[in-house]
Amino acid sequence: MRIVVAPDKFRGTATAAQAADALAEPLRAAGHDVVVAPMADGGEGTLDALGGANRSSVVSGPLGDPVEAAWRLHRGRAVIEMARASGLELVGGAEGNDAVAASTHGTGELVAIALDLGARDIVVGVGGSATTDGGLGALRALHPVHRLRGVRLTVACDVRTRFVDAARDFAPQKGATPTQVRLLERRLERLVEVYRDDYGVDVSELDGAGAAGGLAGGLACVGAELVSGFDVVADHVDLDAQVEGADLVVTGEGFLDEESFDGKVVGGIVDLADHLGVPVVAVVGEAYDGAESRVPTVSLTARFGRARALAETVALLSQVAPELVGHAGR
16 A cells, blocks of 8 residues: 655654654565655754754753754744753753743744845744743844845644743743743734834734744744645645655654644644545554544554553554554545
8 A cells, every 4th residue: 555654743752753764664674665744843853853953053042041042044944943942842941941931042043043044935844932021032033124124934833722822821831830820821812012113013803823932923023924734735745746645644742632633633634534435543652532532643642541541652563563564445
């Protein structure tokens, strides 16, 4: 059979490339024609999916400490993954974060460095952020913003969340208390007015403007186009052509829930496979809230227990891979 293996990352346990290789190797050994396409949706892994890093710059981390952020510049096109400069993992997760103080300044510094080096086409992948600053830090780092004139700036979003909703929907995951969530929500509401006055852009109604705590909306004020991060990566790897005519598509991620079907990799793969009439199966670390009813699912946690699913992800992906061919033709 011809099988396309196109997983997202299993956050904290396997990159998308590691997961794809682990699934593909046993299938190839069984004689199948396997196409490997590690995926991302604008969040962590997007840089790797779009060619990988070939530059590194020291910028301000989310809480002001210097961080070394990898990025890419090739033939005038820059690819920046905001999680490398302003990501939650850089501060040790929610417990190490200051959800109110966390800033996107370092992401703006990366964009500015790319501009200084001649980039005229800049893709900013957003996702995995520590921040809910509405992109204000990034805009301050980019001042004066007129240098973006004539530059194509694309924000690869992993959610469709509106600008002000970013506080309620995502700040708790970044360590914000209920009181801080309300404070951040009011701050974003105020930024809507500031951005409207300063840039003539109403970010409140833009789908995806709340991505990365409003960074997407802030960049939209200076001319960025907000697009689906999944679509950006899918176009780069020519996913439509890979999936068309396949006998099976295998996707997956660490945690499958309802959000997985709203701008994320699994949802994008399922929609594409359904459109092209190709069977699809998802291998996941764990499934929540009945999300497995949306796509045939193999859960490592359900099969092997949570401890093994987290500790032996790559090995277990290889172990379950041969049985996935049974989903072809369903």
